[in-house]
Each structure stands twice: as C-alpha cells, then as structure tokens.
C-alpha cells in the first residue's frame with residue numbers, strides 16, 4: 194500500500210472508511226494489507242483460522258475487508274466462513290470443530306457475496322477502482338486477492354471521523370504502526386515563501402475534472418435556488434447589480450456559501466488529502482474547515498476592496514489559512530486577486546465601509562493603503578494559500594467571461610470563533626463590530642438567522658495529522 198498510488202487510493206476509499214466507522218469505531222487505521230493470488234491448478238489450502246490469531250492487536254476490534262478481484266467460486270478457492278463464531282472469542286484451535294458441531298457445517302462466503310455487496314454499496318463504489326488496482330498490483334506484488342484489515346490503534350483515544358491510517362505490513366509478529374501521507378506537503382522553499390510573503394501559489398494543483406465538477410455542482414445549486422427548489426444548507430447570494438443581459442441563474446449570482454459539509458465536490462476538495470496536508474503543515478495536526486464560498490465574478494461584477502480576512506473573522510488565534518482555487522483562469526482583466534506581500538505580519542487595519550454602488554453588502558475597505566500590491570494571475574487548477582492577515586483585494590471583471598474561484602478557509606481545531614460562540618452576547622458583540630446591530634435581548638428567531646450566517650459549521654478535516662473522510666452521499 195505504501196508503494197503503489199492506486200493501491201493507496203483503493204485503501205483510502207470512503208466506502209471502507211464508512212464501513213469501519215459503522216463497525217469498528219471512529220478512529221480506524223489500516224494495519225494490514227495483502228494480495229492473495231491463487232494460481233490455477235495449484236491447490237493452496239488455508240486452514241480454518243481467526244484473523245485475531247495472527248494480529249496480536251489489543252483490543253481485538255477490527256474488520257477485514259476481503260475484495261474479490263476476479264469472480265470467486267467454490268472451485269477456484271472462495272473463502273468459507275463459520276457464521277456466528279465471532280461471538281465465541283479467541284478460539285482459534287477449536288473453531289473448525291465448533292463450527293461442525295454447533296452449526297452443522299460451514300457455508301462458503303460466495304453464496305452471500307452479491308447480497309452483501311449490494312447491501313453495503315461496496316460493489317458499485319469499487320467497480321471503477323478494481324481494474325486499475327489489478328493492473329498496479331500486478332506490477333507490485335505479482336504473486337499474490339486483496340485483503341485489507343482495519344483496526345483501532347491500541348492505547349490511543351478515539352477521535353470521531355478519522356481516516357484509516359495506512360502503514361507498512363507487519364514486521365515479525367507485531368504490527369508497525371506507521372503514519373502515511375498521500376502527497377508531499379510544503380517544501381522548504383514554499384515554507385520560506387510563506388514566512389516571507391504570507392501566501393504561496395501551487396501551480397496545477399487541481400485537475401480539469403475537479404474544476405469542472407465544482408463549477409457544475411455550483412451552477413446546479415444556483416439554478417435549483419432560482420427555481421425555488423431545496424438547496425439544503427447552501428446559501429446563494431445574488432449580485433447586487435447583475436448584468437441586465439444575464440439570462441442564466443448563475444449569471445446573477447455573486448457567491449454561494451456553506452458548501453464544505455454537503456456531500457459532493459466542494460466537501461471532497463475541503464477533505465482532499467492534498468489540501469489537508471498542505472494546510473495542516475501550516476496549522477498543525479488538528480484542522481477544521483469553517484468557511485466555503487464559490488465566487489462567480491460575472492461580466493461587469495465588482496471586485497472586493499483591500500481587506501484582511503481576519504477583520505471579518507475576529508478569531509482567536511487569528512492565523513487562519515485561505516485556499517483560493519482558480520476554477521477559471523484569473524487574468525489581469527477578469528478580476529484576479531491582488532496581494533500585499535509580507536502584510537500577513539501586520540495587525541488588523543482600520544477599515545471604512547465600501548460605498549460603491551453595486552458592492553456586496555458588508556464589504557469594507559482599508560483606505561489609503563499606500564501600495565498597489567501585486568496581482569496573482571492564475572491558470573485553472575492553480576491554488577493560492579494565504580494568511581488571514583494578508584492584505585488583499587480583487588479587481589472588477591471587465592471581460593465578457595465569468596471568473597470563478599472556489600475558496601475554503603481553514604483554522605486550527607479549538608480556535609475561538611465568535612460567530613458560533615454559544616453565548617448570544619458574544620455573537621451580538623461580534624456582529625456589532627462588523628456593523629450589524631441586533632436587538633438585545635436577542636429574540637430567538639433573529640438569533641437563529643444570525644447563527645445561520647455564512648459560516649455556521651466548523652468541520653474537522655484533519656485530526657492527529659491524519660485526514661478526515663469527506664461526508665458521503667447516501
């Protein structure tokens with residue numbers, strides 16, 4: 194699993210994570226993997242056994258996922274199981290005997306295969322992965338079907354929602370628990386640039402299909418909202434002055450918020466190991482995503498004036514990280530971001546309200562900045578990571594085509610966010626600082642609306658240095 198990328202993706206498939214969460218617990222690691230290849234006409238009988246007889250893991254709380262890569266029949270060596278004997282504990286030496294005696298025989302697993310597959314949804318979800326897996330595994334371990342075993346790590350507290358940890362196969366009789374990472378994280382150069390400038394650009398970060406999926410789902414949400422259909426928790430914000438010639442719903446939308454906890458491409462991006470590991474390098478082992486917005490900047494739309502995200506966030510600590518993914522190109526004329534390198538070391542600036550006709554409600558501006566900053570021109574798929582104190586803006590879109598970006602904001606778990614503080618007094622004071630004055634005492638209905646806000650959920654994406662699985666569509 195550590196060697197082959199396709200094998201790693203296979204083992205990290207959300208279907209396994211979901212099954213593990215349901216059957217083992219929340220903090221589940223992959224501790225063993227093996228390919229078993231049964232050569233034709235070379236019978237290799239594996240006697241009755243219990244896997245825990247081989248693992249020496251405490252607690253004996255684990256799940257083996259046995260995935261057939263070829264059709265599995267009685268004649269070609271399918272697994273056989275003794276139903277119910279899992280309740281008898283560790284009886285390795287007598288399991289065969291007990292099965293014969295108490296159950297009147299043992300059934301082959303093959304009889305249940307289709308039904309089990311259908312019930313758990315495994316078959317469909319894995320279908321696309323199997324061919325690539327077979328191909329890669331042929332190269333890596335030409336001799337050996339695929340078995341994966343997942344278990345809780347002994348002696349560690351259970352943390353909700355943690356991905357399986359992948360580690361090397363057992364050495365001797367004791368498993369070695371090794372943390373595993375899907376992709377390289379920040380290089381020394383990137384870290385140095387981050388320290389110096391407060392932002393880094395990762396070219397070619399996301400592929401075309403990721404950008405297309407983000408765009409397609411957001412367009413679908415805009416159209417559904419426009420037709421009065423249910424869009425779940427997503428919040429669609431119209432442009433204050435849309436182009437009068439705009440015909441499609443998405444051409445009248447400025448931003449769509451609250452996407453990172455809804456199963457789909459936005460949440461997948463927020464949980465992607467590539468994103469989470471990079472951001473985790475900056476924020477530590479326990480990271481949450483607290484804000485998501487898809488920004489359309491349609492023909493003629495205004496940009497956002499100079500500001501620091503920390504002004505809007507008011508969090509403690511205030512070192513959040515923004516991830517701005519270019520879904521379309523960001524060109525000099527279509528309203529790219531502009532940044533002031535090094536400004537992440539500055540405190541939060543004073544601001545004045547943005548009074549331009551057509552500006553989004555609530556925009557503020559750092560007036561008299563005294564610098565022009567630099568534009569960040571990007572190709573589709575490029576990623577900008579930036580510090581919450583970095584002074585930045587975006588300019589107007591003077592082209593005919595929309596400029597689009599998917600923006601996620603991450604913070605260290607445990608950060609104090611006044612927007613979600615249970616004390617309504619804190620919420621009222623926070624909103625007052627942003628210029629939104631609510632009545633005190635706060636009526637329940639007003640509080641509910643204020644709490645919905647644009648950021649209403651802190652969603653774990655990394656715990657203990659490991660990625661947390663994205664929510665699955667049911």
Ligand SMILES: O=C(O)CCC(=O)C(=O)O
Pocket residue numbers: 488490496497502528530585586587598600
């Ligand atoms: O993408 C834009 O036009 C502005 C985004 C921005 O400044 C922000 O998310 O803080």
